[in-house]
Amino acid sequence: MADFFYLCYQKIKIMNIDDKIGDIAFQSVNSLYGEVDRSLIQTQKTRKDFVGDLTLVVFPLLKASRKSPEITGAEIGEKIVSDSSEVESYNVVKGFLNLKMRAKFWVECFNDIQSDEAFGCGKETGKSVMIEYSSPNTNKPLHLGHIRNNLLGYSVAKILEANGNKVTKVNLVNDRGIHICKSMIAWIKFGNGETPVGKYYVAFDKAYKTEIKTLMDEGQSEDDAKRNAPIFLEAQDMLRKWEAKDSEVYSLWETMNGWVYDGFDVTYKTMGVNFDKIYYESKTYLLGKELVNKGLEMGVFHKREDGSVWINLESDGLDEKLLLRADGTSVYMTQDLGTAYERQSEFHFDKMTYVVGNEQNYHFQVLKLILKKLGCQWADNIYHLSYGMVELPEGKMKSREGTVVDADDLMEEMVTTARSMSKELGKLEGLSQVEADDVCTMIGLGALKYFILKVDPKKNMMFDPKESIDFNGNTGPFIQYTHARIRSLLRKAEELKIGYLRVPISTSCLLADKEIEIIQMLNNYEATVAVAGENMSPAMIANYCYDLAKLFNQYYHEFPMMKEENVQERNKRITISLEVASIIKRGMLLLGIGVPERM
RNA sequence: GGUUCCGUAGCUCAGCUGGAUAGAGCAACGCACUUCUAAUGCGUAGGCCACAGGUUCGAAUCCUGUCGGAAUCACCA
Numbered sequence: 001m002a003d004f005f006y007l008c009y010q011k012i013k014i015m016n017i018d019d020k021i022g023d024i025a026f027q028s029v030n031s032l033y034g035e036v037d038r039s040l041i042q043t044q045k046t047r048k049d050f051v052g053d054l055t056l057v058v059f060p061l062l063k064a065s066r067k068s069p070e071i072t073g074a075e076i077g078e079k080i081v082s083d084s085s086e087v088e089s090y091n092v093v094k095g096f097l098n099l100k101m102r103a104k105f106w107v108e109c110f111n112d113i114q115s116d117e118a119f120g121c122g123k124e125t126g127k128s129v130m131i132e133y134s135s136p137n138t139n140k141p142l143h144l145g146h147i148r149n150n151l152l153g154y155s156v157a158k159i160l161e162a163n164g165n166k167v168t169k170v171n172l173v174n175d176r177g178i179h180i181c182k183s184m185i186a187w188i189k190f191g192n193g194e195t196p197v198g199k200y201y202v203a204f205d206k207a208y209k210t211e212i213k214t215l216m217d218e219g220q221s222e223d224d225a226k227r228n229a230p231i232f233l234e235a236q237d238m239l240r241k242w243e244a245k246d247s248e249v250y251s252l253w254e255t256m257n258g259w260v261y262d263g264f265d266v267t268y269k270t271m272g273v274n275f276d277k278i279y280y281e282s283k284t285y286l287l288g289k290e291l292v293n294k295g296l297e298m299g300v301f302h303k304r305e306d307g308s309v310w311i312n313l314e315s316d317g318l319d320e321k322l323l324l325r326a327d328g329t330s331v332y333m334t335q336d337l338g339t340a341y342e343r344q345s346e347f348h349f350d351k352m353t354y355v356v357g358n359e360q361n362y363h364f365q366v367l368k369l370i371l372k373k374l375g376c377q378w379a380d381n382i383y384h385l386s387y388g389m390v391e392l393p394e395g396k397m398k399s400r401e402g403t404v405v406d407a408d409d410l411m412e413e414m415v416t417t418a419r420s421m422s423k424e425l426g427k428l429e430g431l432s433q434v435e436a437d438d439v440c441t442m443i444g445l446g447a448l449k450y451f452i453l454k455v456d457p458k459k460n461m462m463f464d465p466k467e468s469i470d471f472n473g474n475t476g477p478f479i480q481y482t483h484a485r486i487r488s489l490l491r492k493a494e495e496l497k498i499g500y501l502r503v504p505i506s507t508s509c510l511l512a513d514k515e516i517e518i519i520q521m522l523n524n525y526e527a528t529v530a531v532a533g534e535n536m537s538p539a540m541i542a543n544y545c546y547d548l549a550k551l552f553n554q555y556y557h558e559f560p561m562m563k564e565e566n567v568q569e570r571n572k573r574i575t576i577s578l579e580v581a582s583i584i585k586r587g588m589l590l591l592g593i594g595v596p597e598r599m
Numbered sequence: 600g601g602u603u604c605c606g607u608a609g610c611u612c613a614g615c616u617g618g619a620u621a622g623a624g625c626a627a628c629g630c631a632c633u634u635c636u637a638a639u640g641c642g643u644a645g646g647c648c649a650c651a652g653g654u655u656c657g658a659a660u661c662c663u664g665u666c667g668g669a670a671u672c673a674c675c676a
Contacts, residue, residue, distance in 0.1 A: 047619065057618055059656060069656085095656080096619060137676070179676060227674090236674090281676095308674060317602070318672080325674045332676050361603050362671050388604080389669080425638065443638090455612065458604065460669065462611065471638055473624040474612080481638050492635055531615050543613055543623090550623080557640045599638075 017109055017523050018043045021054045021099065024086065028079040033064040040064075045520060051091055052098030053106075053516055059095045069095035103511045110519045111504040113579065125164040130347055131157045133355035134273070137174045138260045139183040139201045142267050142407040144390050144397065144463060145357065148452050151592060152387055153355040154273040155453055155538035158590045163533040168347060171275040172339060175257055176282040177332070181238040182208075184252055185231060207231050239329055263408075270411050272445070272592050279339060285330040288338030291374065292324050300373045311370060321366050336367055337374075344378050351381045353536065358386040358458070385536050388460035390452075405463070415444030417469050418477075427599055439596050443477050446593045450476030453591050454542040474546050476593055479584060482549035483595040486581035489561055489574060491598075496562055498570075505572045514555045518576055521548050525583050529590070538591055545587040552580045 022041045029036055040060040046052040058065075058073045065072040070092055077090030077097050086105040091098050133153020136142060153169070161167045179201060186204035208231050215225035226232065241249045268274065292309055295301040301311050301323060309324035323334055343352065354364060364384035371379035389396070397404045419440040422428050428436045451468045455461040471477035511519075525544070532540035561577065564570040585595050 042618080044618075049620075055619085059618075062656075094619065135676095174676065177676065178674090182675090306674090319601090322674055327674080329674085331674070357670090358604065359670055360676085363676090365602080386604080386670095391669095421638075427636085427638080451611095459612090460605070464611075467611065467625070470625070473638095475624080475638085477638060478624090481636080485636055485639085488636060496635090528615090535615075537615095539613085540615075546613090546623080553639060554641095556635085560635065562635045598636080 016527050017054070017520060020109075021056075021101075024084045025056050025076065025080060028083045029061060029064070029076055031083075032075060032079055033061070036061065036064045046098050050093060050096075050098050052100045053520070054099050054101065056097040056099065057095065058092075058097050073097040101516075103509065104507045106511050106516050106519050107505050107507050107509055109523055110576070110579070113519075113522055127165045127350040128168070128347060129160050129165045130168045130170060130343060130349040130352040131160070131355065132170045132172055132353070133157075134171045134268075134275070135174060135356065136171075136264060137179070138257050139180055141260075142264070144405040144407065144410065147271070147407050147410070147448070148387060148390050148461075149355055149357070150268070150271055150273045151449055151452055152385070152457055152538060154271075154592045155541075155590060156353065156355065156385065156536045158592065159529065159533050159536070159538065159541065162529050162590055168277065168349070169275045170277045170279060170343075172279045172281065172284075175280050176242065176253075176285060177330075178235055178239050180253070181235045181242060184249075184256060185235050185238060187256065188252075189231075204231065204235070236327070240327060243329055267407055267411075270408070270445075272594075281335050281339075284339045284342065285335035286338070287342055288330055288334035288336070289324065291337050291341060292334060295323070295370075295374055298374065300370075311373070313366065313369060316369055318362075318366060318369070321370075323370075333363070333367065333370070336363075337370060340367070340371060340379075340382065341376070344376070349378075349381065351383060353383045353385050355385045355387070358388055360384070361386055383536075385457065387457040390461055390463050393462065393464050405465075411445060411448065414448045414469065415441050418444035418447065418471070421471060422599070431598075439599050442594045442596050443471070443480060443599060446476035446480050446588075446595075447471055448476075449591060449593050450479070450542060453538040454546070456539045457537060476588075477599075479545050479549045479588060480593075480595050481599055482552055483581050483584045483588075484597060484599040485556065486552070486577045486584075487597045489577055492562055493574065498562065503571070503575070505575055506568055509568060509572050512559070514551075514558060515572075515576060518548075518551055518555060518580060521551060522579055522583055525587065532590075541587050541590050545584055545591075548580060548584060548587075552577070 022038075022043050025043065026036075026038055026041045029041065042057040042060060044055050044057070046055045056073075056076065058069050058076065061072060061076070062069060065075065067075070073092035073095065077092060077099070080099065081087050081090055086101055087099050088102045089100045131153060133156075134146070134150050136146065157167045157169045182204040183200040186200035186207065189207070190203050191200065208229055211229035211231055212222070212225040215228060216222060220228065238249055242253060292301060295311070296303060296309065301309050303309050304326075306326040307328070308322060308326040310320050310322055312320050314320065321333065322331055323337075325331060340352070343349065356364070361384065364382070364386075368379045368382050371382070391397075392403060392405070394403065419436075422436070422440055422443065428439070431439065447470075448468065451463075452461070454474070528540060528544045532538065532544075556577070559573055561570065561573050564573060588595050
């Protein structure tokens with residue numbers, strides 16, 4: 001992982017408050033104790049139980065000072081206050097030097113945020129990043145697990161973009177292979193002309209199991225039975241025919257695919273995700289075969305007597321891996337090698353990220369290893385963004401037990417709930433039907449997206465339908481509400497004919513503690529986006545947005561805006577509020593969540 | 600058995616490169632709307648950060664081991 005950041009994020013110099021105060025402290029410490037390493041200057045936000053805004057941790061400096069923590073802290077504090085006009089006062093608690101900054105310092109920090117147009121959008125890194133996500137399977141409808149994949153993929157793409165990378169979003173449609181043939185066989189046998197596809201893979205499995213049992217009852221071993229079941233042989237035969245482009249098989253395949261593609265498009269549109277390029281396995285699998293030949297020539301792979309091709313990875317602590325079946329047909333790995341190779345040739349990406357569930361950790365470990373063995377140095381630039389499963393309170397989703405949560409159904413249900421909730425609260429009064437629909441869609445989907453994205457991707461997560469429908473507390477609607485609330489201030493200002501101008505805050509303004517906290521937090525946005533990019537974790541953005549919204553709500557509650565008679569004070573409050581709304585909007589956008597003007 | 604990931608409040612989750620007394624939400628109880636949106640805010644209660652060692656001035660965080668849980672190790676994808 002570390003090498004990845006190095007490649008894609010050649011540390012953009014972010015001038016945040018910690019750096020500013022760090023530099024001030026650095027100079028004072030240097031003049032006190034001589035040259036010390038800059039990394040020993042560690043600053044952090046002062047905990048709320050202590051007096052001060054920022055804290056310098058003095059422990060690392062004890063070697064240089066050769067004095068006790070308390071004395072060292074006091075010495076440095078004294079020096080900083082006399083050196084810097086920005087620092088108002090200091091106090092030392094144990095090994096912590098708390099610094100109180102002048103209001104002017106914070107006002108300037110805030111005004112810097114406003115004047116910096118590139119703020120939060122990063123600077124161009126010149127790096128090209130490809131991200132593959134979604135990768136649907138054409139014989140299964142999209143469900144909750146796919147939702148997590150799509151939301152993660154889209155959001156990570158946004159975040160990487162915000163960090164200044166050129167991002168290409170791609171989708172690889174898994175439209176061929178033995179599993180597709182299984183569905184086709186099942187449809188021919190049991191379909192009766194129906195068009196929905198999803199259930200036939202299950203139907204095949206059921207029939208397959210029955211046949212295996214029959215064969216085992218006749219005395220065959222389980223392995224033999226699995227290989228010899230007639231329906232399985234038919235599927236294998238169909239795969240061979242498909243790869244041979246048998247016209248009958250091919251046209252049935254095209255027909256059945258057509259049924260699902262329309263559905264995918266609708267789901268993607270509702271979810272608000274999109275792609276720059278769509279790959280189809282049916283088009284890429286042949287390329288993999290060429291690589292297999294190359295690997296055989298290089299002696300990296302070996303062919304068994306039955307004609308199947310393998311690679312032995314035991315020396316790397318892994319197993320033997322199949323690359324081509326005995327009958328010459330491709331497996332998953334075959335085409336994934338080919339696709340990766342093609343993408344590198346076409347896009348020359350600096351990094352390629354695959355958003356794929358953690359059940360495929362092993363696959364990607366092997367994929368990278370094989371590419372490396374084939375001499376592709378760029379395999380180091382492949383990163384598997386592995387995410388955990390989504391579980392239901394009653395356990396895992398199992399299609400055979402009907403416990404799968406369908407993506408379309410779930411999204412619709414969320415919007416419906418948002419609508420009835422909004423109506424009940426009287427939030428839709430004065431809105432046209434179209435506006436009301438927009439708001440409800442935004443809220444319903446916002447709740448769902450936030451619920452899923454706020455969790456660290458690599459962790460398994462629990463999806464409790466009851467809880468996810470809650471719109472209070474740490475939820476998407478809470479953040480959306482905060483935004484809407486602030487935006488309504490602007491409307492109110494117009495209504496009251498308050499001549500509000502968005503101007504820098506005057507440096508003569510005093511600041512409340514809450515305002516300093518907000519400014520610190522706003523200033524942290526850029527760093528948060530950077531860290532979220534490094535970790536490919538939308539959860540970090542989500543939690544940031546929540547913390548900011550929560551902080552603002554406290555401020556909002558405590559300080560009246562329009563009621564404030566001092567014009568300078570009023571403008572300061574409104575200006576800060578609007579900046580909060582703006583950052584919330586940007587942050588939520590990185591999650592693929594819209595924020596309404598009113599709700 | 601091998602590999603990878605996870606174990607923090609009753610539940611769902613934060614806690615970035617090690618820093619002060621571990622934080623939110625939900626659920627429970629109490630308080631605040633004639634005042635800019637109460638989808639809000641405030642308060643009470645709730646913890647051996649799985650366990651044991653180690654490194655350090657300092658560990659939920661890093662290292663080792665143990666115990667739990669998940670995924671994977673297919674001529675499936």
